[in-house]
Amino acid sequence: MVLRTPSAAFAAASSRRSILQSTIHSSPRSLLIRRPQSSSLYTFPLQSLRGRQSQQIQIQSPLRQQTRRITNLSEPKNEASSTVATANPVAPKKRFRALRFIWRLTWLSAVGGMAYLTYHIYDSKHPPEQLPADPSKKTLVVLGSGWGSVSLLKKLDTENYNLVVISPRNFFLFTPLLPSCTTGTIEHRSIMEPLRHIIRHKKRAVKYYEAEATKIDAERRVVKINDFSDVKGSVSETEVPFDYLVVGVGAENATFGIPGVKEHACFLKEIGDAQQIRKKVMDCIETATFKDQSEAEKERLLHMVVVGGGPTGIEFAGELHDFFEEDLRKWVPDITDKFKVTLVEALPNVLPMFSKALIEYTEKTFKDENISVRTKTMVKKVTDKNIDVEVTQPDGTKVKESIDYGLLVWATGNAVRNVVRDLMNQLPPQKNSRRGLVVNDYLVVDGTEGIWALGDCSATKYAPTAQVASQQGNFLARLFNSMAKTQAIEEDLYNLDQQMQAATNEDEKARLNAEINLKGRSMSKIKQLSPFEYSHQGSLAYIGADRAVADLNWFGGAISSATGGELTYIFWRSAYVSMVFSLRNRILVLTDWLKTKAFGRDVSRE
Incomplete structure (x- = not known):
């Protein structure tokens, strides 16, 4: 090792500074000073002693008492002031532009959505x-x-x-x-x-x-x-x-004068009806699993009958099937072999307002879900444990039967x-x-x-x-x-007419006359209200197992489409959420769906 005195080290440092300054005077370019064990980059401007524009010296390590390698970089020729390139003169390629744009758009949309949600909530709570x-x-x-x-x-x-x-x-x-x-x-x-x-x-x-x-x-x-x-x-x-x-x-609910319907059937028109059905379903299940219950009684209690093949009856049957398959089968395994759902309809097919293809798809889906569909079956009498029906056979003959039930839901029509x-x-x-x-x-x-x-x-x-x-x-x-x-316009016209009669100035009369004509034209436009004309947007129905059917009309009925399946089920959900009147209810419905998906349905009786 060679030891240097302080004066010798100072002389060596002064010599290096002289070399650096002479290099700058001779060629005022950006200098790259590199330290072997470091990759840090530092940049500082130097003023040329020859009156040129300020250049940039890029230093990749701090000045220390050790040997450094000096590299001259090329200088732009045609510009008085320029930024000299780094060690790699080629600019880095611009990548992932689309992803950055999507991320910024998503971020801005989220901020805007939160702002709108906050304002709407505040406005709804402060009338x-x-x-x-x-x-x-x-x-x-x-x-x-x-x-x-x-x-x-x-x-x-x-x-x-x-x-x-x-x-x-x-x-x-x-x-x-x-x-x-x-x-x-x-x-x-x-x-x-x-x-x-x-x-x-x-x-x-x-x-x-x-x-x-x-x-x-x-x-x-x-x-x-x-x-x-x-x-x-x-x-x-x-x-x-x-x-x-x-x-x-x-x-109100139509019973068609059938004896026993009001006394023994559950309707599905109000909130109280839904709560009553929910309690009775669990009551039938808990009673069926009670000690020493006979097999015949178990089968009766676990037989859920729905009368009415319209959208309400179809959707309730589908919801009941989901409840059994996704929750009851798991938490009450004793009822697995006996739980049954039957749909009774007096007409030849269910969902009469839908297209034939969707009717067939619904009946096939119910068959796959083990939901029994009994069409051309008319209820004649209802008791506390069974219903008497009249079934029309394919040859036109009518046969009377008795169907036992634990729960009877009546979803037939209006009165x-x-x-x-x-x-x-x-x-x-x-x-x-x-x-x-x-x-x-x-x-x-x-x-x-x-x-x-x-x-x-x-x-x-x-x-x-x-x-x-x-x-x-x-x-x-x-x-x-x-x-x-x-x-309001008629009152204004009456007042203007009174002023017209009392006016003596011709200019004033002309002004009033012009105003009367203007309001008359406005009133004629307002009165041109066409009679009510219904515009059918389509029909939707949930049929269970995350499937739905949709018979839709587009552009005022110019285009119609009939779809069914899991994608239609997503559309069914989005359509119903959009039709809910308030933002508060939309959030509550979405939260309930997420909660049911995550934790399942509650099997409590109340």
Whole structure:
């Protein structure tokens, strides 16, 4: 080893600095100073003593007392100021542009979605101040809280009316998902939207009475209502006057006069019905597994019978099959060989509103799932343990049978409510109607003025479905909004006419005349409201085992498609989530589906 004195080391360092400076003066380029054991890169500018632009010296290791290798890099020739390349003069290739774009788009979408969700939640929880009732406005009374009535409330501009809503239930029920509540796939509160959440966000304050309409007096223009309060313990009756009335009370379950149906069958129309079915399913299972139960009694208790081959009956049968296959078979293995589901339909096939291909697909799927489908089978009598049926054979002969059951669900059709039947008896044009209130093309009840009907309580050429009722509600909202605008313009025209008669100046008369013509044209446009015309979007039904069927119409019926299977099931779910009225309910339904997928359905009795 060679030892140097401090003066010698200082002289050597000064010599190296002199060499570096002379190199810079001779060729002002970027210099690369490399230390053998280091790959760190440092850059600093140097000012040329010859007056050139500042260059960059790239140093790959700190200056230390050791030998360094100096490498000159090429200098750009045609630019006065330039950035000199690094050790690799070729720029790195730009990779993964598409992935970076997708990541940024996803990130921005997530931020925007969270912002929208936060605003929507805040807005829904903080309703604005409302205008008080205006005695100069007309009183509009709406009966019911179903699809038709709630669609009307959503779109109606309440600033133009004093609105009163009367319904025995203070919530809207999303009925297409009601069969899912019977087995715990979805909790019942996830498909309920309180009416208060809807009416509290309207411009003018809305009166709501939780009561049942018992009589409509068309001549006196009043509605009699009963308050069935559990707190009061008694029934109180009162009257509500109206200028305009919308009847949307729906329909009740049709029993077709068959003995024993009301006493022994479970219906599927309200939340209470779904809760009753859920309890009774588990009651039958727990009773069947009770000690010393006979084999015949076990088979009866574990036989679930569904009467009605429409969408409601089909979806309930599918949900019941999923409940058994995914949960009951695992937690109650004793019932594996005896649990059975039977669907009874009086018509030749199930789902009569669907295409033939989808009907065949549904029946084949039910056969694969061991769900017995008995068509051309009419129920004649119902007891607490069996139903008497009449089966039409292929040769036309009829055979009577008795079918034992543990649970009987009745999902067959609609019947007219008493309040609707009473109004029909008051009006001569309604005497021959059997389905409900006969209405014209604008949904005005025949024989009345200022009374409209929509939904299942009206008799139209369309099927009594939720889709029809929803479109009728939207139509009436546009009608009432147009009526209010027309009335306002008519008042303005009357005032302008009065001013026209009192005016003496020709210029003032010309101005008033032009304004009258303008408002007249505006009123003619508003009055051009076409009659109600139903636009069928299609039909959906869940058939179990993560499969669904869809008969859809596109572009106003120009294109139709019939599909079935697992992809259709995904579409079925997405369509129903999008149709749920509020963001709150959409989140609750999605959460219930995820919870069921992760943890299964609850097999508790309550």
